[in-house]
Amino acid sequence: MRYLSTRGHSPLISFADMLLAGLAPDGGLYLPEVWPRFSPLEIANFKGRPYAEVAEIVLGELIGDSFSREELKADITAAYAGFSDPRIAPLSEIGTDLYLLELFHGPTLAFKDVALQILGRLFARALKRKGGRATVLAATSGDTGSAAIAALGGLENIEVFVLHPQGRVSEVQRRQMTTTAFTNVHNIAIEGSFDDAQAIVKDLFAETAFAKAVNLTAVNSINFARIAAQAVYYFTAASAFDVPPVFVVPTGNFGDVFAGEAAMRMGLPVDTLLVATNSNDIMARALNDGVYEAGKAEPTLSPSMDIQVASNFERALFEACGRDAKFIRREMGLFATTKRIVLPPDVRKALSERYAAARCDDGETLATIARFYQQTGRLIDPHTAVALTAAYNFKGCEKVPVVVLSTAHPAKFPAAVEEASGQIPELPPRLKEALEGEEKCHLMAAEKALVRGFIEAKLRPS
Numbered sequence: 001m002r003y004l005s006t007r008g009h010s011p012l013i014s015f016a017d018m019l020l021a022g023l024a025p026d027g028g029l030y031l032p033e034v035w036p037r038f039s040p041l042e043i044a045n046f047k048g049r050p051y052a053e054v055a056e057i058v059l060g061e062l063i064g065d066s067f068s069r070e071e072l073k074a075d076i077t078a079a080y081a082g083f084s085d086p087r088i089a090p091l092s093e094i095g096t097d098l099y100l101l102e103l104f105h106g107p108t109l110a111f112k113d114v115a116l117q118i119l120g121r122l123f124a125r126a127l128k129r130k131g132g133r134a135t136v137l138a139a140t141s142g143d144t145g146s147a148a149i150a151a152l153g154g155l156e157n158i159e160v161f162v163l164h165p166q167g168r169v170s171e172v173q174r175r176q177m178t179t180t181a182f183t184n185v186h187n188i189a190i191e192g193s194f195d196d197a198q199a200i201v202k203d204l205f206a207e208t209a210f211a212k213a214v215n216l217t218a219v220n221s222i223n224f225a226r227i228a229a230q231a232v233y234y235f236t237a238a239s240a241f242d243v244p245p246v247f248v249v250p251t252g253n254f255g256d257v258f259a260g261e262a263a264m265r266m267g268l269p270v271d272t273l274l275v276a277t278n279s280n281d282i283m284a285r286a287l288n289d290g291v292y293e294a295g296k297a298e299p300t301l302s303p304s305m306d307i308q309v310a311s312n313f314e315r316a317l318f319e320a321c322g323r324d325a326k327f328i329r330r331e332m333g334l335f336a337t338t339k340r341i342v343l344p345p346d347v348r349k350a351l352s353e354r355y356a357a358a359r360c361d362d363g364e365t366l367a368t369i370a371r372f373y374q375q376t377g378r379l380i381d382p383h384t385a386v387a388l389t390a391a392y393n394f395k396g397c398e399k400v401p402v403v404v405l406s407t408a409h410p411a412k413f414p415a416a417v418e419e420a421s422g423q424i425p426e427l428p429p430r431l432k433e434a435l436e437g438e439e440k441c442h443l444m445a446a447e448k449a450l451v452r453g454f455i456e457a458k459l460r461p462s
Ligand SMILES: *Cc1c(COP(=O)(O)O)cnc(C)c1O
Pocket: 110, 111, 112, 143, 250, 251, 252, 253, 254, 255, 256, 257, 304, 305, 383, 407, 408
């Protein structure tokens, strides 16, 4: 199995090299040269099997010969050993033909754990084989930082530096990062905003001599290994039904919902992928009106979906235009300057064969949390509520199961949940204990040189 770039000007590489690289050198995103395909019988056989077994089969096809089956199996077992539900991604029935796919049973209570827990382990393995060390540098406004720390903490040959804006992440989010016991994780609180922290990270990646010297790496939301790991729960969920379901996906960067397209391209029958956005609705506008145009990201109650551009959309576009790398180079080049792409009719048609889209504002998000609590006595987080709103409004066919991806535990977003329902969601005891540990964090002015100096000092052999 080899990987190509959506922009067509990078050499084909193995899964392991793709995993370490993240972004392709021509600026494109990696995809399998040819999608592996499962037969209807193979897919039917996924029904009722343990999650880890399905993961091994699906990922096994995508990694090719980069890792042995034993290595993959060991990493999958370790990745999901820390999940609080042995089913990893359980389906629960919440209404007539309506289901929640719970993806928040990992260590940080958000769906990013499902992919990052496995990605971190495979990354360490690929790095060890290649030799050398890696320095992971990330800026976070909350969620990505803790998921990265949980995934990369304690791994060999990797040092992790996470910048967050001091005083601007919630207490739970801060403690999730700063109470880590892993000595290869370094938290930095920047005296400034998230944008200041992100600008420092960007500038340090642009310092090529430094970046090369420390082998700077991003925990990339565009790494195909994440998509590969997320495709697994589409298989396990869909195989529970006798007819192809609708999946409703709370969407930011388009990674999670593209994992649904990946599963479809590997043979999984799916009725529709319903893209649900908050008021940062670039993807709803692109799919409904045919114009992909960046807006200004505004804060909402579902912050992990507050994005300006949806990076992974490039992958769907590449497939929708018949893998025309020249088209992607031209359109993404145009987008870089004008922030706008008008989708040609044939591309729109191809996208509409699998995707539908809806947007939901904060008022509707709160109303859905309240309605769902009144109906079922259960609490959901605001990201899940965006998707559930889209599911309530979706006019599908009768008897087609609708599966809403539930991407975070309600206790991660207590303020919004309480405002909507009057209930304060309880933190799972496991997390509560972890948060009581000692906090370790370095406070720093928002200056690139200070952060660079700190990283260099930490990497120096003592
Ligand atoms: C990251 C995230 C999303 C959005 O996923 P994308 O892959 O960026 O579309 C949705 N919900 C939660 C809780 C998240 O953390």
